[in-house]
Amino acid sequence: MLKIRNASVSYMGLKEITEAVKDINLQVNEGEFISIVGPSGCGKSTLLSLIAGLIRPTEGSVKNTFNRNGYMFQQDFLLPWRNILDNAVLGLEIAQKKNKINKKYAEELLDSMGLSEFKNYYPAELSGGMRQRVALARTLALKPDLLLLDEPFSALDYQTRLNMQQEVGLMLRREKKTVILVTHDISEAIAMSDKVIILTKRPGRVIESIEINLNCASKAPMSCRSASNFGKYFNQIWGVLNNA
Ligand SMILES: Nc1ncnc2c1ncn2[C@@H]1O[C@H](COP(=O)(O)OP(=O)(O)OP(=O)(O)O)[C@@H](O)[C@H]1O
Numbered sequence: 179m180l181k182i183r184n185a186s187v188s189y190m191g192l193k194e195i196t197e198a199v200k201d202i203n204l205q206v207n208e209g210e211f212i213s214i215v216g217p218s219g220c221g222k223s224t225l226l227s228l229i230a231g232l233i234r235p236t237e238g239s240v241k242n243t244f245n246r247n248g249y250m251f252q253q254d255f256l257l258p259w260r261n262i263l264d265n266a267v268l269g270l271e272i273a274q275k276k277n278k279i280n281k282k283y284a285e286e287l288l289d290s291m292g293l294s295e296f297k298n299y300y301p302a303e304l305s306g307g308m309r310q311r312v313a314l315a316r317t318l319a320l321k322p323d324l325l326l327l328d329e330p331f332s333a334l335d336y337q338t339r340l341n342m343q344q345e346v347g348l349m350l351r352r353e354k355k356t357v358i359l360v361t362h363d364i365s366e367a368i369a370m371s372d373k374v375i376i377l378t379k380r381p382g383r384v385i386e387s388i389e390i391n392l393n394c395a396s397k398a399p400m401s402c403r404s405a406s407n408f409g410k411y412f413n414q415i416w417g418v419l420n421n422a
Pocket residue numbers: 189190191196197198216217218219220221222223224225380
């Protein structure tokens with residue numbers, strides 16, 4: 179479980195102090211899919227770094243009892259000189275966990291993402307969406323308990339982005355992962371999450387936390403976009419964001 183209590187982060191510059199986030203209270207339970215939305219520069223990435231333990235709060239506390247955290251970013255950071263399989267096992271290598279079983283699991287992840295035929299290809303030979311899937315396989319190969327996704331689809335074209343939301347959303351639900359997704363895209367947040375957290379402009383504070391219960395039998399992000407109450411959530415979040 180993750181529990182953040184009254185946490186604030188300030189960056190000490192040479193000339194000034196930048197208050198990035200302020201008085202954040204947040205709890206994330208196992209298996210939950212949370213999205214964080216907010217205006218540009220409001221401290222979303224700072225909040226993820228705080229959760230991952232990469233930075234400490236200036237005030238307040240962060241208790242993260244998830245064993246392993248996995249990160250995925252807007253850029254895929256694949257190494258161009260390594261083929262796809264070697265990229266997918268890179269995290270395992272760095273963590274000194276590359277063995278036969280774990281390597282096989284990484285291969286299975288690539289298979290499940292439709293990349294079976296591309297294991298010997300190099301990143302430059304793949305499309306943006308395929309590269310992001312490799313980056314996700316590299317992250318999931320480490321079997322993280324908590325996944326921190328920092329705008330992972332924002333560099334993709336719109337159609338690829340929708341496809342990735344669907345594929346990644348379904349996979350993470352299947353694997354029952356706990357996920358915190360940072361995004362600028364309100365529709366993406368609604369289609370993928372159990373809860374949407376809205377931050378104010380900098381210093382980011384939690385202005386609203388909205389439980390999403392779409393009238394949608396499946397948890398598939400694409401079909402959930404046509405749920406009868408999707409528009410209601412969109413307008414609600416849009417309204418809060420515009421006053422944030
Ligand atoms: N290492 C740092 N040192 C100083 N200031 C920083 C540092 N990292 C972030 N900031 C500042 O903190 C504020 C919040 O930045 P952050 O990247 O967390 O916001 P964000 O919401 O993720 O931004 P965006 O929506 O543009 O991706 C910004 O004003 C930024 O300039």
